Amino acid sequence: MTRSAVSAAIGLTRRRLLAASAGASALAGFGLPFASRAAAALPDGEVMSAAHWGVFYARVQGGRFTGVRPWEKDPRPSPMLPGVQDIVYGPTRIRYPMVRRAWLEKGPGAAPGERGRGDFVRVSWDKALDLVAGEIKRVQSQFGPWAIFGGSYGWRSAGRVNPQMMMKRLLNLSGGYVDSSEDYSKAAIERIMPYVVGSVEAEGPQSTYQTVLDHSQVVAFWGVSPIDNNGIANTVADHLDAPFFDALAKAGKRVIFIDPVRTDACKLLRGEWIAPRPGTDTAMMIGIAHTLLTEKLHDAKFLAAYTTGFDKFAAYLDGRIDGVAKTAEWASAICEVPAAKLRDLAHLFAGNRTFLVGGWATQRQQHGEQTPWMLITLAAMLGQIGLPGGGFTQRYHLDACGTPATPAPAVAGGGIVAGTRPANGKPWPDERGAKVIPCARIVDMLENPGGSYEFNGRTFRYPDMRLTYWVGGNPFHHHQDRNRQVAAWRKFETFIVQDSQWTASARMADIVLPSATVVERNDIDRVGPASGRAIVAMKQAIAPVFEARSDYDIFVALAQRLGVEQAFTTGKTELDWVRSLYDTARKLGETKKVPMPDFDTFWKQGIVEFEVQPAAVNWTKYADFRADPLLNPLPTPSGKIEIFSEAVEKMHYDDCPPHPTWLEPTEWLGQKDGKYPLHLDSAHPKLRLHSQLCNAAVVRRLYAVAGREPCLISTADAKARGIADGDVVRLFNDRGQVLAGAVVTGDVRPGVVRLCEGAWYDPERPGGRDTLCKYGDPNVLTKDVGTSRLAQGTTAHTAMVQIEKFAAKAPAVTVFAAPSAAV
Amino acid sequence: MLPATTEICAAFADLFADPLQAGDIEALRADDALGRLAPLAGWPGCGEPWQRARAALAAAGGTEAAVSTLNAAFCRLFLGVGGPAQSAPPYQSAYVGTGRLFAEPETEMAAMLARHGLVVQDNEAADHLAVELLALSALLAAGDPEAAALHARIAGWLPDFAAACAAGDASGFYAALAALLFAFLAALNAELPPGAASDRT
Known part of the structure; x- marks a missing residue:
């Protein structure tokens, strides 16, 4: 497609940002009004909702989400809770559907090495949905379900109306996909x-x-x-x-x-x-x-x-x-x-x-x-x-x-399920590879299409990928060995990301769809996965900002384009799925003799609580x-x-013997002739949920050092390197390099540095080999091999690095010098 | 009042509202004079950033390459694609308090626009730089005394915005453009009616 044809197709015209309001006498010089922004505003007041950080009341004023008050029964509200406002109003919110320019102009697979540069073009929702549905159709028809990776993994937002299930359901109804198993936490x-x-x-x-x-x-x-x-x-x-x-x-x-x-x-x-x-x-x-x-x-x-x-x-x-x-x-x-x-x-x-x-x-x-x-x-x-x-x-x-x-019933049944692909779908012969891969082996899969791998006692074959669609997850945070991943990802001809934030993954995408956040849609969840203390109504508090749409709306629109709308929705709206989840839980409660109000009462009162039985305490x-x-x-x-x-x-795995055994890792402080002297610990952060909230300025202020991810280093190791508390430091090994802010402390073992996972990947030269991550993503440095052939889990904690004071001028957080004319 | 003022405000608004297309770049490069911003070359304090913007535009290569480079810069700085470190959100709310969008400045701007019979379109926030500049252009054109207060509003947050552009803009064009806008507003301040000087606190 030529550039002008593209422009015509996506309606690239100058935005008209101001118009006269209806019936008003406006200033001269503005054109005729058309639809104004104000959607029907939800009423002022407090709306109970919930996130992974706890139950809260969202204060709403004039259609805006202006404050967060923790549920009074939360014994220790999280300092991260205000971050839910940043998720809605953070400057890195995805505002419009966007498509990478090269992909839009030249088609799938175009210039994958340019991913991450930020050369996106805004498109209309209709155009974006047509492109996504068209890609699913194209890959299903030209290749088959084995070429679509739908193993989208990640913590998404709270709520049981699960967008990852929606995506899997859609991909199944439209022909099938390759899924992922395991997780990055405890595989x-x-x-x-x-x-x-x-x-x-x-x-x-x-x-x-x-x-x-x-x-x-x-x-x-x-x-x-x-x-x-x-x-x-x-x-x-x-x-x-x-x-x-x-x-x-x-x-x-x-x-x-x-x-x-x-x-x-x-x-x-x-x-x-x-x-x-x-x-x-x-x-x-x-x-x-x-x-x-x-x-x-x-x-x-x-x-x-x-x-x-x-x-x-x-x-x-x-x-x-x-x-x-x-x-x-x-x-x-x-x-x-x-x-x-x-x-x-x-x-x-x-x-x-x-x-x-x-x-x-x-x-x-x-x-x-x-x-x-x-x-x-x-x-x-x-x-x-x-x-x-x-x-x-x-x-x-x-x-x-x-x-x-408590005896609270699970809130699981009655929700959206992935289902199965059509029985009369395209034949999926074994030689096309596994239908499910261990999630942490995704880069191995991309590098070795058709190659074999072992997992839990069996041998499988990697499928040959063309397309992936990610919803509510950030693989360019949770996967290891970032530089290798960036290169391997070029195998995908199309990378679709549906999210509310410009995560590192969204920036690497070809098509980006803006989704609504937790306060912009309706949902339901269980409070306390273990305790079952309550079931909470997560009521929409505000209309989605900019052009965000709820995940369900997006998938229904795609289902329409793929001709599977009725099968996808079974006639249900988003709120119908909430009701169905609740009603199913309520029926389960009846069998356990746990009474619950009807849905309308629950939805009105916002929460139903459950009592601990004395026998459960001990x-x-x-x-x-x-x-x-x-x-x-x-x-x-x-x-x-x-x-x-x-x-x-019987598996005969030398990397997983049949009883507990000490096996020397390939990188550790005791290794002979090790190239790098410090062990990198990349624990889960205290003030984030993995990568979620890293973009929340209010929360990041509580921990960032020199505007970067803090890196704990022992007093002895810092002294030996001339590093002072607050310095910008560079961590590096053969896999990559990142900047971070030094925290010199007696609270970390000498020989160990800690840089928490979830720090947003911020490459100086996106797509460039061994580019510097300016913020401090530890997974630039970590190793991407399986725990063993048995679990094939992540091995993020097995990594050795060196660290030095960063002498060069640190990029991107240049100390503010107002432009000369601006002082 | 300098005659080109309202047009220049509107030109800045366009430049910060949308990424540049091929035609825009050709217009800016015509006569090597930044198109509608050409008059600024001679304005007090504007010469240096004007030259810088022109040079950055020239350095961006042929039209097609320039569209791509400047679009990437626009997306990274103004649409959030750059992530927290390289964003220069074009919203006043981003530079006050918690830095969240749709905060008090947005409410104030929406109310001010409503008083003048205006609404914001395209799901945009009322404190977007382009909206504030468009409104300033209109108020100046109408000789409305509220122009001075709006000028002060924009001048109040522009240094932070310009700094964010300077820190995050690999192309150099938008950093120069933001500096040029600041210089323009400073020069404009001298032209506003007496007693309406901006309060930059």
Whole structure:
């Protein structure tokens, strides 16, 4: 298409920004009026709504969302909550449908190396929707469902009317797509735990806080920051962890934090801080286990009654298998925690009711399957699993999972589902590759179409991609090794992003559709994913700003163009889906004898709350199993905790042996001849939800340093490099380079730097190889290999870097010098 | 009042309202004089940024390349595509208080426009720089005394906006244009009726 034809097609004309209002006597010089902006304004007042940061009241004045008041029953409102206003009104809001110029002029696949430069053209909604629907049709017809990646992943916004499901439903109805499985948070846990305890384990209600307060004598937090991340929740945060941590701080128990960083929680609880080398937690646990075994402090009766395979693990521990006894000294040489301390810990754990709190950081690294497996093995050797205040948990850091659960029904049924592709659709032969890939292997897929990969005991083939459509997610934040990803992404001929913010991913897109935010549409969600404390009506408070449209409106418009509208909507409006979700929950409630008002009453009152039953307060996970392992077996082949897994053994994976094993990662502080001296820790940030709110100026002000993502560096490492607190620093390795703002502190282990994930990728030369990220995205530096062939999870925590004071003039946040004429 | 004033206000409004198309660039390059902004070459304080804008435009290459380069700059600076670090939101609200859009300045502008029988179209916010400049142009043309207050409003936030342009604009064109607008408004201030001088607090 020529440029003029393009211009004609998309109606590129000068905007008329001002017009006379109807009936008014206007200033001279303006043309005739046409439709004015003011949509029917919603009434002034407060509207209850909710976000991942909690339930809140949105203050509405004159059609504007002017304030946020936390729900009065939130015990610790999040400092991030005001960020919901930034999501609506931030300057990086996507205002109009946009198409990358080269793509618009030359078609799919044009100049993919220019993605990210910002050369977008505004188009009308009709044009944008025609282009998206046309692309789906084109790729389905020229290729097939195997060429469309619909594995859109990400936290999106709260609410059960799920736009990712809408997209999958649309792609299914129009022929099918390749989906993704797993997640970027806990893939290794999710895949290894079914072999160990027969479930994902690290989800749902956990042993309650009350049991810990009443019975635990020692609480050990292992690679987990339990307060920070409970600020957010998978649905809507209830923050019911707050009273627990306050009580634990006063309880006088022995609290230990094993972490490269002395976290806020460690300080609040006045915990003992032990900082092993990152990536060596499995070895450290094994060293403790060796002491337990050799000093006969392990609970042989528990191991015999409730576990299988301990004898094989014991043979590994004492060196009968490989000739290496995994003594405290052996472990100490790896993790750099003194052997005497490891023995002390063994004695302390065995001599007290000990609760081991595992996080997910230790499994977001190479061989990440081993750490959770070893944590449970250690807990099993202590023999306290199923006893109140004993055993372990792997989800105390998110969703306040130690809160006693109410009998609230789930808000899940009755919503939009992905469905299946038409039975008479295009044949999808096996040689076209897998229909689902592990999400963190997306770049491998793009680089190796048709190539084989192993996953969880089976071999698959990567499909050959042309198109991807992303909704409510930001792959150019959550994926590792950014430079490699940017290059590999060129394989996609078309990249569609539907979002409310100009995320790094939206900037890399070919077609961008502006979606409404949580206060601009209707939805419903559960408050407290674990507690089920309430179900909240998320009522639209304001009309969408600029040209944003609700996700549902967008997908219905696409369904019309693809001829599947009726199948897509089944006649339902957005609010009908909300009603359907509620009514389904209400029916479920009836069967559980939990009364709930009818939908109209609920919608009017805004929230329905549920009471905790007394029996739930003192609930201990695995107590039933402990009470009677025959009547209440675990869903493993043996019905027991599998310290040795025959199923894993049959996979013959040297990167995931059949019992917990220390395997040296490719990058760590103990590696021989390592090129880079510092371990990069890229934990979840305290004041964001992954990358969400990074653009919220009000929240970013609370942590940014020199206008950049803060990077924690130890006093010793900073001194050795001439780095002062507040300096702009450059972190780099063979994979890339980023700038950040230095925070020199005694709260991080020497040899480790922390740069939190979710920092927005801000390349100096978009698309350029090894360009500098000016803001501080750690995933420019992280490694993109699977945890092992078993889980193929992310290994973001396995990365070594160097850091230096940035001597050159820092780009982009040039200190303001007003133009000479402007002073 | 200098005769070209209202036209220059409207020309700036156009330049900040939409990205430049090929025809716009050709018009700006005609006679190498920035089109409708040509008179500014001789205005006090305007010469340097005027030259800079002209040079940036010349450096942007042939028409097609210039459309692409300047459009990318426009999208990154003014449409949010640059992310938090490289944005220069063309909204007054972005430079007060929390920096969120649709804050008090927008309400005030919408009310002011309504008093004059005007509404904003195209789902745009009333405190967009282009809207404020268009309104200023109209008030000046009408000899309306409220022009001085609107001038002061724009002059109040323009330094921050110009600074954001200077920090984030790789093309240099919009940074120069923002500086030129500031110089123009400063010069215009001297031309406004006595007693209506801008209060820049």
